[in-house]
Amino acid sequence: MFVFGKSRKSIEDIITLLEDIEASLKDEKNRSINQNDIDSIKSEDIKKVYNKIYNIFHLLQKRNEDDKSLQNCVENFTKAILNGNLGTTIQNRQSNKTNSSLIEILNQFSQKLKDDTKLINNILKEYSNGIYKNSLDENIFKSGELKELVTLLNQLNKTISHVFKDFAKHSLRLEDSSELLANKIYDILEYYGYQSQVIQNLTQKIEHLEQHSISNRQLSDSMKSLSQKVKNSTTQGLSYSNKTVQAMDEINDVTNEINDSIEIIEQIAFQTNILSLNAAVEAATAGEAGKGFAVVASEVRNLASRSAEAAKTIKELVERATQKTGEGKEISHQMINGFHTLTDDIDETINLIEKSSKLTNSQSDGLTKFKSIIHELEERSNQFIDTAHSANQLSVDIGEISKKLKESATQVEFIGKDKILEKSRNDKEAESYV
Structure with a gap:
């Protein structure tokens, strides 16, 4: 108080x-x-x-x-x-x-911070939903860290949009490239399938030619053996022909001797005939006493006549034999010449057969080497086909990945997306007209 x-x-x-x-x-x-x-x-x-x-x-x-x-x-x-x-x-x-003024300022600060943060949150929500088309107004803050934050968010938007733009371009290119790759690999598989069929047909033909070559070689060997036998037979025939000519010469000599003997017989018959005529004359002169001698003289004359006729017949036969012997000798000489010609032809044939056999062997060796090359080519072709199948599966996988990447890229909304998609559609339409 x-x-x-x-x-x-x-x-x-x-x-x-x-x-x-x-x-x-x-x-x-x-x-x-x-x-x-x-x-x-x-x-x-x-x-x-x-x-x-x-x-x-x-x-x-x-x-x-x-x-x-x-x-x-x-x-x-x-x-x-x-x-x-x-x-x-x-x-x-x-x-x-x-x-009161301080409270009003603080309330305005809180409301502005809420509104600006809501703008940032909305942008970030769009980012989280894959929408990068909108950006923040950098003038909502005049300066300081918040203005820097808005600037960085806009830069992030540009960076992400640029990344997704490149991502969309590359994913679309990857999809197109994977389709092109799949088509090319399909063409390669189709070509190598045809090539494989050609190689199989070629292998079959080579095997067929190889069998023909073996048959030709066997036939050449048989022909060579047969030609050698023919040559041996020809040589033997030539020998027989020479012996035939020699025998003809000997027959001719004997015929000549027979002719000489026939001439002697003819002379004897002629002289005997003359003697018988003389004897007949003497017997006729003797009269009755010479009758028996006349009979003998007549028989002798008959015998001489018959001998002369026989000698004549033999001479004709000998002449015919001599003629035939000459003809046979001529034929034998022709046979000898023919055998010589045949021997030469056989030798030439044997040479041709040997050359053909060598060519056949060379052809067989060439076919064997060619068959080995074709077999190696077939193995390489099969390996390439296996690789192409693997590449085809890889292209299919790449295609699936590219489609997923494209779906991921197109689900995101970013600046320039519509232009990229439109350009991709136009490029595909242009390619379809080519």
């Missing part, structure tokens, strides 16, 4: 009151001033001073309470902002314009 005395005492009481007010404002003590205390003051001047101080105290006390309330609200506001509850507002009425 304040005690009011004289002037000095009043001043001391005022000072004490002010100290209590100061302590109360500093929360050092809970001091209150009653209106009854002021009413008990008799001096009007002092009472006015006390009333003024009382009013100031209550104003200061009210402001102190408002400041404490604002401090609590700002602390809760700050905690809410720090916890991520953007858009939090301070619902506190202040009589102090400065505090």
Whole structure:
């Protein structure tokens, strides 16, 4: 309770009151001033001073309470902002314009931060959904880290859009290339399938030629053996022909001797005939006594005539034999010449057969080597076909991957996507007309 005395005492009481007010404002003590205390003051001047101080105290006390309330609200506001509850507002009425202005600024800050963060969140949601067509207005923040954040997000949008643009281009090219690769591999497989069939047919023909070559070689050997036998027979025939000519010469010699003997017989027959005629004449001269001798002379003359006829017949036969012998000798000479010609022809035939046999052997060796080359070519072709089948499967896998990549790329919305897809469609349409 304040005690009011004289002037000095009043001043001391005022000072004490002010100290209590100061302590109360500093929360050092809970001091209150009653209106009854002021009413008990008799001096009007002092009472006015006390009333003024009382009013100031209550104003200061009210402001102190408002400041404490604002401090609590700002602390809760700050905690809410720090916890991520953007858009939090301070619902506190202040009589102090400065505090009210601060609350309004803080509420505007919170709302702007919420709105701008919502814009960023919406952009990030679009990014998470694969939509990169929109960007942030970099002027929503004038400067500082938030402006840098917006700038970095827009740069991220451009970078991701560029990446997806290249990704879409390459995935479309990969799809086209995989289709082209699959078509080329199909053409290669078709070509090598035809080549494999040609190689098989060629192998069969080579084997057929090889069998023919073996048959020709066997036939050449048989012909050579047969020609040698014919040559031996020809040599033997030539020998027989020479012996025949020799025998013909011997027959001719004997025929000549027979002719000589026939001439002697003819002479004897002629002389005998003359003698028989003489004897007949003498017998006729002798008369009856010479009859028997005449008979003998007649028989002798008959015998001489018969001998002459026989000699003539034999001579004719010998002449015919001589003629036939000459003809046989001529034929034998022709046979000898024919055998010589035949022997030469057989020798030439044997040489041709030997040459043919060598050519056949060379052809057989060439066919064997060619068959080996064809077999190696067939193995290489089969290996290539296996590789081509593997490559075809790989192209199919690449095609499936490219389709998935294309689907992934086309599901994302980014700047320039429509132009890329339109260009791809136009390129395919242009290729279809080629």
